[in-house]
Amino acid sequence: MNERPQSTKERLIRTASELFRLRGYSGVGVAEILQKAGAPKGSLYHHFPEGKADLARAAANWASDGMLRTIAASFEPATSFGEGARTLCHKLAKLSDMSGEWGSCPVSGALFDGPDNEAFRALTNHLFEGWIAELEHHAQRLGATPDAARQKAEHLFMLLEGGWTLARSRSDSDVLRTLPVPA
Amino acid sequence: MNERPQSTKERLIRTASELFRLRGYSGVGVAEILQKAGAPKGSLYHHFPEGKADLARAAANWASDGMLRTIAASFEPATSFGEGARTLCHKLAKLSDMSGEWGSCPVSGALFDGPDNEAFRALTNHLFEGWIAELEHHAQRLGATPDAARQKAEHLFMLLEGGWTLARSRSDSDVLRTLPVPA
DNA sequence: ACACGATTAGACCGATTGGTCCAGTGTCCG
DNA sequence: CGGACACTGGACCAATCGGTCTAATCGTGT
Numbered sequence: 298m299n300e301r302p303q304s305t306k307e308r309l310i311r312t313a314s315e316l317f318r319l320r321g322y323s324g325v326g327v328a329e330i331l332q333k334a335g336a337p338k339g340s341l342y343h344h345f346p347e348g349k350a351d352l353a354r355a356a357a358n359w360a361s362d363g364m365l366r367t368i369a370a371s372f373e374p375a376t377s378f379g380e381g382a383r384t385l386c387h388k389l390a391k392l393s394d395m396s397g398e399w400g401s402c403p404v405s406g407a408l409f410d411g412p413d414n415e416a417f418r419a420l421t422n423h424l425f426e427g428w429i430a431e432l433e434h435h436a437q438r439l440g441a442t443p444d445a446a447r448q449k450a451e452h453l454f455m456l457l458e459g460g461w462t463l464a465r466s467r468s469d470s471d472v473l474r475t476l477p478v479p480a
Numbered sequence: 481m482n483e484r485p486q487s488t489k490e491r492l493i494r495t496a497s498e499l500f501r502l503r504g505y506s507g508v509g510v511a512e513i514l515q516k517a518g519a520p521k522g523s524l525y526h527h528f529p530e531g532k533a534d535l536a537r538a539a540a541n542w543a544s545d546g547m548l549r550t551i552a553a554s555f556e557p558a559t560s561f562g563e564g565a566r567t568l569c570h571k572l573a574k575l576s577d578m579s580g581e582w583g584s585c586p587v588s589g590a591l592f593d594g595p596d597n598e599a600f601r602a603l604t605n606h607l608f609e610g611w612i613a614e615l616e617h618h619a620q621r622l623g624a625t626p627d628a629a630r631q632k633a634e635h636l637f638m639l640l641e642g643g644w645t646l647a648r649s650r651s652d653s654d655v656l657r658t659l660p661v662p663a
Numbered sequence: 664a665c666a667c668g669a670t671t672a673g674a675c676c677g678a679t680t681g682g683t684c685c686a687g688t689g690t691c692c693g
Numbered sequence: 694c695g696g697a698c699a700c701t702g703g704a705c706c707a708a709t710c711g712g713t714c715t716a717a718t719c720g721t722g723t
Contacts, residue, residue: 305700321593323506327681337702338682344700348682399601401592405645409584410504410593418582422649451646452660458645459638462588466605477635479660488670510711520672521712527670531712664723671718680709688701693694 306344308334314356317407318400322353324410353407354420360403361424365431367392372435381435382453382478389457390464390473399465402458429454449479489527491517497539500590501583505536505600507593536590537603543586544607548614550575555618564618565636565661572640573647573656582648585641612637632662 303311312334316325327349331338345351367388375381393399400406404424411417432450441449456476464472486494495517499508510532514521528534550571558564576582583589587607594600612633619629639659647655 320597321504321506323504324593324595326679328679339684339701339703342682342684401588402645405584405649406593409648410507410589412507413503418649418651425646425649448660455639455642455646455655455659457642459640459642462585462641463608463634463638465592466588466601466608468601468605472638476638477631477662509709511709522671522673522714525712666723667721669719669721672716674714674716676711676713678710678712680707682708683706684704686702686704688699690699691697693696 305334305336305340309336309341309344309352310355310359313352314360314403314407315396315400317353317356318360318403319398319406321401321406322349322408322411327352350411350414350417353411353417357404357407357420357424360407361427364403364428368428368431368435372432372439375435375439377480378436378439378441378449379478379480381439382476385453386457386460386473386476386478389461390470393464393470393473399468401465402461405458425454452479488517488519488523492519492524492527492535493538493542496535497543497586497590498579498583500536500539501543501586502581502589504584504589505532505591505594510535533594533596533600536594536600540587540590540603540607543590544610547586547611551611551614551618555615555622558618558622560663561619561622561624561632562661562663564622565659568636569640569643569656569659569661572644573653576647576653576656582651584648585644588641608637635662 309330313325313330316330316333319325327338327341330352331341341352342348345355368385371385371388372378372381375384404421408417408421429450432453433446436446436449437443456478457473460473460476464470492513496508496513499513499516502508510521510524513535514524524535525531528538551568554568554571555561555564558567587604591600591604615633615636616629619632620626624632639661640656643656643659647653
């Protein structure tokens with residue numbers, strides 16, 4: 298019976314990630330996730346024994362993996378950090394355009410406004426540091442000194458997060474396309 | 481009976497703003513706000529006939545006004561845009577340290593994950609553009625051309641929003657203090 | 664002293680929340 | 694064929710959600 302394009306678990310993670318990005322952890326109920334994913338309640342608590350929090354962690358991890366792949370795909374063909382950064386911005390802008398709706402960073406959406414949990418904050422930070430480390434790796438590969446690479450990576454990360462916020466508030470992905478990225 | 485430091489309405493706005501900043505619009509219930517503010521339910525719906533959404537708008541407006549004052553206070557004595565920007569960053573870092581807890585931008589916290597997407601988004605954008613306009617005004621006053629002033633203002637805004645996110649995820653206000661602000 | 668609008672106080676409401684539980688339905692391996 | 698096990702379906706639950714309502718109380722001008 299499982300000739301569906303994705304497994305139930307995968308569908309749950311994807312729709313949860315999308316909804317959390319739009320309205321945050323507390324802004325989305327499990328009923329809505331289940332309805333959009335076309336799954337019954339039993340499935341959720343089978344695949345994610347700890348329920349909503351478990352699903353949010355999985356969604357954040359999944360979204361973070363996608364972001365890491367996007368970063369790698371943008372920087373691998375680049376010949377300078379600035380070029381890779383600009384490519385990344387354009388890719389993210391395009392993703393925003395395609396989704397049709399305006400959400401926030403999928404990681405902070407899923408985790409930041411959760412139950413005042415310290416564990417959620419720690420996972421958020423872990424994922425963010427993963428992005429920064431990936432950016433740092435490419436900066437160093439493209440000729441920056443270790444110190445400069447770290448600085449460039451953090452700088453670009455903050456611009457991206459801030460740009461995401463402004464783009465969402467304006468409903469305009471061009472904000473991302475014209476981001477003043479470090480060279 | 482009203483020798484309290486602030487009126488009930490003011491207390492509601494302040495505690496709502498603080499809580500929304502920590503856990504977002506949907507992450508905070510009216511019961512919690514009322515308890516922390518020491519107000520009964522009747523007061524809320526007397527001062528804010530539309531209830532929680534009304535209160536969130538008021539909280540966001542109040543927080544935005546505070547931010548505008550902080551921007552003005554930082555840039556007025558400055559002799560260059562970079563100097564004003566650095567002062568602003570230090571002031572915001574200090575505010576984060578004093579609050580003891582790590583929240584997000586008070587405007588996006590109160591409004592971004594709300595139920596009525598479009599109206600909330602429009603207000604968020606209105607307030608954000610107010611910040612950018614204030615920054616732009618000071619940039620121009622301190623010698624930048626109109627085009628450069630606009631660019632510097634948006635650039636600083638995005639760095640601040642992104643820096644806020646990273647500072648929160650790391651629980652470290654030094655992120656703000658070392659922000660690579662435009663000159 | 665009185666009246667009157669502004670405000671407070673909190674009981675109460677239906678809807679929705681996240682979560683539990685178990686009977687069914689496969690699917691695969693002996 | 695027959696268990697074993699992974700998964701689905703949904704009824705059901707206590708708790709909490711935002712919101713309404715009315716009675717009491719307050720402050721103030723006359």
